[in-house]
Amino acid sequence: MIHRHLGKVVAGAAMAVTAGAALIAVTLPDSASGDEGQGGGGPQGSAAEQGQASPRPGVVESAPEQGKKGAGRDPLTDDEMKRAQSLALGRGLRAEGENVKGKTGPEHLSTDLAELGPDEVGAADPPRRAEVTYYDYKDDTYLTKTVDLGTGKVEHTDTQRGVQPPPVHDEVVEAARLLINDKLGAGLKKDFKDATGKTLIGPGQLTVTGFVYRGGEDSTGPAAVQDCGKHRCVRLFTRVVNGPWIDVRPLVIDLSDRSVARLG
Structure with a gap:
């Protein structure tokens, strides 16, 4: 390991990289924890509360074709x-x-087969539902929509604040670009x-992995x-494509306000 000011170029470490979570043969510093768990909830603000124009009433969108x-x-x-x-x-x-990226439409995180209700387990032809999750950077809300694929109806919507699942590929790339x-x-x-x-000019020159960072009262991080x-905050593992790792773990990228801060 070659020690440097911020970036420590780390050579020869065997690491497994994904867009959503990191498996790395390195012990993280105490400040890495930052309470990366998931938290509680609250209601999503209306369009008017967000200062946005409400959609025109009376327009019904057809369900996508099966x-x-x-x-x-x-x-x-x-x-x-x-x-x-x-x-x-x-x-x-x-x-x-x-x-x-600040563009229209929430950030899609995942689409998974939904669990069955207790009275549906063991049915010969149980309904097929999907749970689709999003992160809305407009008001920092985590959204879960339960969709019945047979009827084409959204059966349930759950809106929470303070829930921070692992970042997806586009979020990790944007965090690297901001850094x-x-x-x-x-x-x-x-x-x-x-x-x-x-010269490093963009995320495409790096292999990047991200994981959620949470602050709060128990965090030793700066204000x-x-x-x-x-807010939606991440820390990164960065590596030169087909080359050494560069340690930027002391830095936190706040994707909600698009800023970068140093821990410690």
Whole structure:
């Protein structure tokens, strides 16, 4: 391990990388915990409360056409996932939500086969439902929509605040982009230059993994990260593509207010 100012170029460590969670042969510093667990809930604000124009009344969107369907407890097919996401998003959420890049529509996180009710278990032909989850950066809410794939109806909507599931690929890439463009990314760029002889200009030059960081009363982090948990915050593992790892774990990227802070 070669020690440096911010970025420590780490050579030879065997690490498994995914977009949502990291398995890494490194012991994280005490500050890495930051209470990365998931939290409680609260109601989502209306369009008017968010300062947004409400969708025009009286417009009904047709349900997406049925495609290839699974049976029983088979995993969702690609067609079922597309249908579930389209039904869950709807016209209103599509128009009012905001994704990690600040564009219209909430950030899609996952689409999974929903659990059956107690009276449905063991049925010969149980209903097929999907749970579709989103993170809405407009008001930092975690949304779960339960969709009946047979009827095309959204049966249930759950809205929570303070719940922070692992980041998805697009969120990790955006966090890396924000870090590269921030003054606190100077150490990362210097180490990248030392390792490759090239200038780091974008996330595509790195292999990046992210995990959620939560601040709060029990966190030892600075004031700049105390909103993490309410806000969508991540820390990163970064690696030169086909090259060494560069340690940027002391940095926290707040995706909700698009800022970068240093721990400790």
